[in-house]
Amino acid sequence: MSTASVLPDIDDCVRLYLTAYERVGTEPFAAERLDPDVRPDDRGRLLDLAVAYGLLTFDGSRYAVRCPPDASPERWRSRGAERATRVRRAVSERHEPDGSPAEADTLALDGRTYASAFVLPSDDVATVAGAVAAARGDDHDGVVLRSRADLANEVQRLADRLGDRSEIAGTSLSTPMRKESTDVAGDHKDDLEFRLFLRPD
Structure with missing residues (x-):
């Protein structure tokens, strides 16, 4: 074939x-x-x-x-792994084991709309930058990073790096993002979601 x-x-x-x-x-x-x-x-x-x-x-x-044509095979593989991670995330965000629908992709805060980008424990700044770049759209005011509550500190650190132009150089995110607000959602302490709202700097 x-x-x-x-x-x-x-x-x-x-x-x-x-x-x-x-x-x-x-x-x-x-x-x-x-x-x-x-x-x-x-x-x-x-x-x-x-x-x-x-x-x-x-x-x-x-x-x-994404990657220069003369880049090393290792760099091509790492870029491919980043894309595969985003595809896996897109699937996991929309698939619930019990067959129930996934949560809304867009959240509102103070009259603004934010596209969701979910952060997984294994994510690094390049992966999260890619997720933010993929989620951003002209019809949203910003992006909200969403994760398990126990990842809140790590998500805060990643968000700080997304606001540094030197940190996002070489990622698919071309505009630094600034933190606007945070929130924790959920009805049970063992099932809380941390949310960090970002807007273009």
């Missing part, structure tokens, strides 16, 4: 990725920076696929090359 049949339009996505790298390197870019001869609908579809394949990142407004 060919690669093209397993990964739809992979050759076109690789060409798009290489074009992006030749034009802007690893700096964030708008879709319009790419080939103007490609119809916007086709370009958007290929960009979406390139993000899904892990060739590019997308923060809600701009794209970036």
